[in-house]
Amino acid sequence: MPSLDYSKAADLTETLERRLADSLDPDFTVSRRAVLGGLGLAGGAVLTGLGRADGDPHAGSHEDSSHGKFGTVGEYRNLDFDPHDFLTQFNTGRGEQANVPQDIYEENGRTVREFEFTAVDTTVTVAPGIEFPAWAYNGQVPGPTLRVVEGDLIRLKFSNFGRHAHTVHPHLRNLNPRMDGVPTNGPGVIDTDESFTYEWIAQPAGSHFYHCHSLPLKEHIHRGLYGSIIVDPDPERVADRPEEYCEFHSSQITDELRESLVAEAKTRNHEYPENDAVNEMVMVMNGFDTNFDGDNEVYAVNTRAFAYGVGQTDGNGNWQAGETKHPIQIDKTKRQRVYLLNIIEFDPINSFHTHSQFFDYYDHGTTLTPTLKNVDTVMQSQAQRGIIELDYSTHESGLYMFHAHQSEFAELGWMSFFEVV
Numbered sequence: 001m002p003s004l005d006y007s008k009a010a011d012l013t014e015t016l017e018r019r020l021a022d023s024l025d026p027d028f029t030v031s032r033r034a035v036l037g038g039l040g041l042a043g044g045a046v047l048t049g050l051g052r053a054d055g056d057p058h059a060g061s062h063e064d065s066s067h068g069k070f071g072t073v074g075e076y077r078n079l080d081f082d083p084h085d086f087l088t089q090f091n092t093g094r095g096e097q098a099n100v101p102q103d104i105y106e107e108n109g110r111t112v113r114e115f116e117f118t119a120v121d122t123t124v125t126v127a128p129g130i131e132f133p134a135w136a137y138n139g140q141v142p143g144p145t146l147r148v149v150e151g152d153l154i155r156l157k158f159s160n161f162g163r164h165a166h167t168v169h170p171h172l173r174n175l176n177p178r179m180d181g182v183p184t185n186g187p188g189v190i191d192t193d194e195s196f197t198y199e200w201i202a203q204p205a206g207s208h209f210y211h212c213h214s215l216p217l218k219e220h221i222h223r224g225l226y227g228s229i230i231v232d233p234d235p236e237r238v239a240d241r242p243e244e245y246c247e248f249h250s251s252q253i254t255d256e257l258r259e260s261l262v263a264e265a266k267t268r269n270h271e272y273p274e275n276d277a278v279n280e281m282v283m284v285m286n287g288f289d290t291n292f293d294g295d296n297e298v299y300a301v302n303t304r305a306f307a308y309g310v311g312q313t314d315g316n317g318n319w320q321a322g323e324t325k326h327p328i329q330i331d332k333t334k335r336q337r338v339y340l341l342n343i344i345e346f347d348p349i350n351s352f353h354t355h356s357q358f359f360d361y362y363d364h365g366t367t368l369t370p371t372l373k374n375v376d377t378v379m380q381s382q383a384q385r386g387i388i389e390l391d392y393s394t395h396e397s398g399l400y401m402f403h404a405h406q407s408e409f410a411e412l413g414w415m416s417f418f419e420v421v
Contacts, residue, residue, distance in 0.1 A: 006310060009399050009417060013309025013325065020127055020298065020305060020412060075311070076304060076324040078125040081140050083302040087281045087328065090147040090230070091115060092270060100144045113148050113202075114155040119162045119190075119212075124224065126288045126298045127305040127413065134224035135162055135212070141303050142284040142343070143210070143227030147270060148202040150234040156198040158190060165189035166225060169213035171383065173203045182213045189214050205233035205245070205268070207339045207365035207385045222289060222345040228282050228385075230339055233265040233368065235272065245368040264368040267335075279334045285352070285380070285404070285414065287344045296346055298413050299404065305413025310399065327399060327417035336390040339365070342380035350414075352388065353377040353405040357395070362387040377405050392420045 091097050093104030093113035101116035117138060123131045124141045137143035148154055160166050167189055169181035178186030179198050187196045212225035233245065242258045243250040245265070266274040286303060287296035298305050304325075311323045330336060342350040353376060360370035361378050365387040372378065378386065392400070403415040 006399065009310040009401075013306050013311070013415070013417075016411060016413075016415065017127065017306045017309065017325075076125060076128050076307075078131075079324065081124065081303065082324070083304045083307040084326075084328075086140075086142070086145075086302050087283070089145060090270065090280075090282075091144050092147045097144055099138050099140070107153070110151070110153050111149065112153045112155055113146075114157070115144070115146060116157045117143070117159070117168060119158070119160045119166045119225065121162045124303060126290070126300065126303060130290065130298065132224075132288045132290060132298075135164065135166070135220065136224045137168075137227060141224035141226075142286065143225065145228045145230065145282050145339075146210075147230045147232065149232045149269060149271065150202055150205045150237060152202040154198075154200045154202055154229075156200075157195065158198060159195040160190045160192055163192060164220075165191045165214050166212045166220065167214055168198055168210055170198070170200050170210045170229060171208045172200050172229065172231070174200050176200075180213075181210075183215065202229075202231045204366050205231045205265075207341065207362075207387050209341050209343065209383070209385060211343070218345050221343065222287075226284070226286075226343045228284060228339060228341055230282075230365075232269040232271070235262045235265040235269060238262050238265040238368065245366075247367065247369060261368045268337075268368075277334060278337050279331060280337045280339070281328070282339045283341070283352075285340070285342045285344055285350045287347065287409075289346060294346055296344070296412070299344070299409040300413045301416060306415060308416030310417055327419035330392055330418045330420045332392040332395060332397070332420050336392065338388040338390070339385070340378075340380070340388055341385040342382060344382060347406075347409075349379050349381055349406070350409065351377060351379045351405045353403055354390070355401040357390060357392065357400060359388050359390045362389075392418070395420050397421055 089097055091100050091102055093102050095102060103114045105112050119135065119137060120139055122134055122136050122139050124134045126132045134141050146154065156168060158168050167181040174180060179200055180186065181198060183189050190196050208229040208231060210227055210229055212220040214220045238245050239258060239262050242253050242261045245261050266272040267278055269275055283301045285301055288298040289295060290297045307325050308328050309325050311326050340352055344350050358374045358376045361372040361375060363371040363386045397420050400418045400420060402418060403410040
């Protein structure tokens with residue numbers, strides 16, 4: 001049987017969403033403590049069971065905060081960012097995303113992947129009816145996901161059209177201090193209407209990220225200036241230096257292990273056909289301090305609270321046209337890979353937990369052998385990232401929950417479902 005009934009799962013998503021949105025509306029001066037107080041102890045049922053939703057419009061009332069109850073709320077109306085599209089939206093230099101000018105070409109014997117970023121002030125929708133004043137790369141939070149191959153040159157043309165000075169700092173092995181994207185090096189901060197071109201060699205292979213490094217740092221990150229860089233391993237380099245991609249010393253590398261590592265590298269490299277057999281997703285765990293009191297009131301994966309919750313469905317993976325929130329559909333015949341990044345501010349730890357399934361985890365994604373095997377929960381500190389690999393091939397079709405295992409994060413938006421079909 002599926003892990004949860006569809007209608008109950010829809011009730012859960014919508015009640016949590018409604019209570020969160022109603023607690024924040026009409027003004028955004030409410031504190032996180034007040035939001036959680038409005039939710040009562042209902043979040044306990046997120047982890048332990050479900051009660052029937054009653055649809056009571058008086059969100060936050062005593063009745064609504066009874067244990068185990070969850071209700072419903074409407075769809076997102078702002079469609080300028082789709083977290084479902086973002087999940088699989090990789091920019092490799094071949095023009096995959098209209099708002100990210102990009103190119104790929106050869107220069108001095110090296111592949112160059114060129115991207116154009118523009119910092120702007122904008123607003124993003126973090127829950128139905130709840131907008132957040134953001135600073136964003138190319139108008140979106142998270143910023144565009146860049147995908148390159150180990151050894152490529154990443155050329156990033158950055159222009160700042162925001163009201164504040166910004167930079168782009170990469171979490172890569174960068175050998176040139178001028179390209180570090182910090183106030184003290186190279187061009188320093190890029191002021192309004194100024195531009196600078198960053199160049200980085202893509203190394204090491206793994207799941208990495210970039211962010212603005214202007215001061216005050218926590219505000220520039222929290223406002224939305226961050227995104228993912230995925231560096232695919234080069235199978236030829238893996239064959240030459242296998243010891244750099246596993247926990248074994250070079251003297252312990254056998255021909256069988258070398259072949260295994262190269263085969264794994266091909267599944268991670270988007271230029272190899274072996275990669276087609278894997279369903280890959282990017283999840284950026286983020287939060288939003290809507291009243292700027294130093295605590296987050298809304299939590300999410302890919303910005304929108306409960307975006308991967310449950311709406312109306314026919315139970316066969318078909319969602320009503322126009323719906324903006326629904327589970328992540330999983331083809332159980334394919335291997336599932338999640339590039340996971342924690343960029344949350346104001347909370348030192350975030351986490352990822354799956355119901356009814358265990359997974360392998362590759363910390364930072366810099367190795368081709370897992371650093372944790374057969375676990376159902378991982379924690380990430382701020383800026384930590386990794387790769388999760390899941391297999392639902394033996395599971396029955398249906399809904400399987402995943403969420404942060406800080407219960408209050410789940411109550412405040414970071415709760416989702418996979419729909420295995």
